Structure formats: structure tokens, C-alpha cells
Amino acid sequence: MQHGNHGWIACCAGAALACSALDAAPLRVLAIGDSMTEEYAFELTFSAPDSNPATPNTDNWPDILTNHRAAWLTLGSYRSAMLSWADLRDGGFEYNYGVPGFKTADWVAVCQSTVADLFSSDPIVALRYPTRNDLINNLAEVNAVIIFLGGNDLKSNYTGIYSGPQPPALLSQAVTNLATIHDFVRSHAPALPIIIATIPDIGASPDVAAKYTDPTLRLQARSRIAATNAALSAMAVARGATVARIDALTDRVFDQVPFQLNGTSFIYPPSPVNSPRPLFCKDGFHPATMAQALIADILVDALNRATAATIPRFANREILGPVLGLNPDQPYLDWAAGAVGFLANPDGDGLPNLAEYVLATSPTHASSPFAFATNGRMRFTPSPAALNFATLIVEESSNLATWLPVPATRITVGADGVWEIAPTTASPGFYRLAVTPNP
Ligand SMILES: [Ca+2]
Numbered sequence: 001m002q003h004g005n006h007g008w009i010a011c012c013a014g015a016a017l018a019c020s021a022l023d024a025a026p027l028r029v030l031a032i033g034d035s036m037t038e039e040y041a042f043e044l045t046f047s048a049p050d051s052n053p054a055t056p057n058t059d060n061w062p063d064i065l066t067n068h069r070a071a072w073l074t075l076g077s078y079r080s081a082m083l084s085w086a087d088l089r090d091g092g093f094e095y096n097y098g099v100p101g102f103k104t105a106d107w108v109a110v111c112q113s114t115v116a117d118l119f120s121s122d123p124i125v126a127l128r129y130p131t132r133n134d135l136i137n138n139l140a141e142v143n144a145v146i147i148f149l150g151g152n153d154l155k156s157n158y159t160g161i162y163s164g165p166q167p168p169a170l171l172s173q174a175v176t177n178l179a180t181i182h183d184f185v186r187s188h189a190p191a192l193p194i195i196i197a198t199i200p201d202i203g204a205s206p207d208v209a210a211k212y213t214d215p216t217l218r219l220q221a222r223s224r225i226a227a228t229n230a231a232l233s234a235m236a237v238a239r240g241a242t243v244a245r246i247d248a249l250t251d252r253v254f255d256q257v258p259f260q261l262n263g264t265s266f267i268y269p270p271s272p273v274n275s276p277r278p279l280f281c282k283d284g285f286h287p288a289t290m291a292q293a294l295i296a297d298i299l300v301d302a303l304n305r306a307t308a309a310t311i312p313r314f315a316n317r318e319i320l321g322p323v324l325g326l327n328p329d330q331p332y333l334d335w336a337a338g339a340v341g342f343l344a345n346p347d348g349d350g351l352p353n354l355a356e357y358v359l360a361t362s363p364t365h366a367s368s369p370f371a372f373a374t375n376g377r378m379r380f381t382p383s384p385a386a387l388n389f390a391t392l393i394v395e396e397s398s399n400l401a402t403w404l405p406v407p408a409t410r411i412t413v414g415a416d417g418v419w420e421i422a423p424t425t426a427s428p429g430f431y432r433l434a435v436t437p438n439p
């Protein structure tokens with residue numbers, strides 16, 4: 001059997017989004033939420049850097065979607081002045097009812113508000129009634145509703161969730177409250193698609209992690225919140241609502257250390273600079289722009305499932321580049337130590353640089369990256385870091401004309417990172433490697 005191999009690269013730069021194909025008007029989306037949803041322009045206590053406290057340098061999901069998906073989606077008209085909406089919306093988008101600090105019970109109180117609230121000496125209570133009326137009016141204008149709450153419920157008694165003998169009643173109450181809010185929307189908009197977000201597990205934030213440090217109790221809290229989100233999802237599905245699994249993102253923050261997109265890693269501790277790299281804003285509690293872009297992606301996916309919309313999702317390269325202003329190729333450029341293109345082959349060994357990066361070989365020394373084990377298997381060890389950045393596909397051919405991916409059943413990746421390719425029964429067998437940057 002012969003084994004042929006040579007590096008081969010299919011490069012694709014970030015594909016331009018096909019805006020011109022749009023005929024439909026942007027989807028009008030209404031959001032019922034808390035500080036995760038209130039425009040970060042109105043949350044300067046954490047959205048702006050210490051050095052320039054009046055100018056936010058982080059964006060949240062409504063900011064990101066309206067900045068980068070305006071052709072597909074709108075949250076309505078925008079008012080930049082504080083208190084320019086005469087209700088709990090403060091400033092910002094017409095259809096954005098993100099109210100900082102609100103728990104699910106606060107939103108139930110808005111839904112159930114009566115004219116009597118207008119006479120309350122508490123200005124927040126007094127604003128419930130006009131907020132409810134505006135909301136009902138806007139439900140007649142929009143194409144979809146997102147209900148995204150619960151983080152403040154968890155914050156109100158995280159100690160009980162963490163170390164209480166039983167899961168606190170607030171957890172099941174949050175699900176009941178979200179059902180009440182859903183049913184309020186449904187009663188005023190019988191056919192409107194409704195998306196219910198799961199509750200972000202605030203235990204994933206540096207602020208909470210620093211105060212609640214016992215690993216066993218942290219796991220207990222995580223398990224109780226996961227059970228709550230399972231109940232919440234079942235409630236939503238039973239009502240015909242679409243579920244947006246925001247908790248999948250907080251699970252990823254727990255589990256992926258360091259958190260990375262295409263090999264660009266992000267920083268867990270907050271920073272007073274609020275640079276693009278920390279996962280959280282400077283308060284250590286609210287997600288910074290990158291995490292909010294991933295939230296936007298989860299919501300885009302839910303909106304597309306709930307409606308006939310085809311809003312493009314955010315690929316990692318778009319989040320790194322246009323959203324964050326980083327260079328999506330930075331991990332490769334750091335390895336290449338300068339401005340050397342993916343296809344460059346300065347050592348003339350037939351392996352383009354991107355293949356050398358993935359195969360952990362030297363771009364300046366010609367040498368085979370492959371070894372053959374005694375059993376005739378092709379063996380090589382790609383760089384784990386580079387495999388975050390690019391995808392490696394092993395292809396084979398019996399005639400050097402038609403190439404097909406080697407079936408996964410013949411590729412073994414060992415715990416030590418060694419790839420072994422079992423030979424084909426066809427003879428002669430040729431192999432080549434396709435390496436492409438991740439989207
Ligand atoms: Ca607002």
C-alpha cells in the first residue's frame with residue numbers, strides 16, 4: 001500500500017452577509033427583561049470603563065443585534081435621553097422593556113397593575129400602570145416577544161440556593177411567575193410567537209464565584225438552578241413557547257477554562273478597563289460584549305425557530321472581528337510571528353503555513369509531520385491550540401482524482417492527542433489533509 005500525503009488548504013475569508021436578498025421588513029421584537037436587556041447606554045455603572053465613566057464601551061444583546069442585524073430585526077424607534085419614555089423603559093428602544101433590577105415578581109406586578117398603582121408614593125410602582133398599557137399597545141405592533149428574566153431572582157437568595165437544606169421556594173416561584181408573564185402576553189396577543197429564555201446561572205459570574213467558594217456547594221447551587229431551568233423549559237414547551245437556552249452559555253462559562261472562540265481566549269476576572277477580553281463587565285456580574293454576542297446568537301436561533309425569520313447567526317469570526325474589534329486570525333499570527341499568510345510556504349516543504357500550524361510543525365524547517373506506526377497506520381499529533389482555530393479534515397483517494405473524507409470510524413484521536421488513521425482496504429490509498437480556518 002502506498003501512502004501519499006501533501007498539505008492542501010481551502011481558505012475561506014469571512015463570508016459577506018447576503019443583505020441584498022432581503023425583501024421582508026425587519027422582524028419587530030419586543031423584550032421583557034432586566035439589566036441584561038436594558039441598553040448598556042443606560043447602565044454606566046458597569047458598562048463604561050473607570051477611565052471614561054460616561055461612555056460605555058460594552059454592548060449587550062439589543063445593542064449588538066440592532067448594530068449588526070438591523071436589516072433583519074428591530075426593537076423599534078430609539079430615544080437616547082434618560083427618562084424619555086414615560087414609564088419603566090427609561091430611554092432606548094421602543095419595544096425594549098428591560099428594567100434593571102427587576103425580578104420575575106416585579107414583572108408579574110406590572111402585568112397585574114391597576115390604575116390604583118398610579119397613586120403610589122413609590123415611583124417604580126407608579127410607573128407600572130403606564131408600562132403595562134404601553135406594553136399592551138406595543139404587543140399589537142410586534143412580530144415576536146422575548147421574555148428574559150430570572151437572574152435577579154437567583155441573586156435575591158443565592159445563599160439559600162447554595163447552602164440551604166432544600167432548594168428555596170423562589171426557584172419554583174420564578175417558573176410560576178414566568179408562566180404568569182407568558183400568559184399575560186398570550187392573553188393580549190393570541191397568535192404572537194413567544195420566546196422564553198432560561199435563567200442564566202449567576203454562579204458562573206466572578207462576583208458570585210468570589211463570594212461562594214465551596215466547590216461542593218457551588219455544584220449544589222448549579223444543580224438546583226439546572227433543575228429550575230428544566231422545569232422552566234417544560235413549562236414553556238407545554239405552552240407552545242420557544243425556549244432559548246441561555247443557561248447553556250453559563251454552563252460553558254463554568255466548564256470551558258479558559259473560555260475561547262476559535263483559539264482567542266477570554267479573561268475571567270473583570271477589569272476596570274472593560275476591554276474586549278474579559279467575559280464580564282467591570283462589576284464582575286453582567287456579561288461583557290463577547291458573552292452578550294453569544295446571548296444574541298442564542299436569541300437569534302430562537303427567533304428563527306419561532307418565526308419565519310432567517311436572521312443570520314453570529315459566527316465566531318464575526319464576533320471577534322466586527323463585534324469586538326479584535327483580529328480573528330490573532331492566534332495564527334502569534335504562532336507565525338508576523339504577517340505570513342495561510343498559504344505561504346517559506347520552507348518549500350509542500351505544507352502551507354496554516355497546515356504547519358495545525359500539524360505543529362516548523363514553518364521554517366522542511367520535515368515530514370507524519371510517522372507511520374508498525375501497524376501501517378498514519379500517525380501525527382496536531383496542535384490542540386491550533387485545532388481551536390482551524391479544522392483539519394483527512395481525505396483519501398484511490399486515484400488522486402476523487403477525494404473523500406476518511407470516515408470517522410477509521411480515525412482515532414488518543415487521549416495524548418495523537419491521531420491515527422487506519423488504512424483503507426482500497427489499494428493504492430492516498431491521503432491528504434484539508435485545513436480551513438473555523439468560521
Ligand atoms: Ca430602555
Ligand SMILES: [Ca+2]
Nearest residue numbers: 345347349351
Ligand atoms: Ca511549509
Ligand SMILES: [Ca+2]
Nearest residue numbers: 362363365366
Ligand atoms: Ca515545515
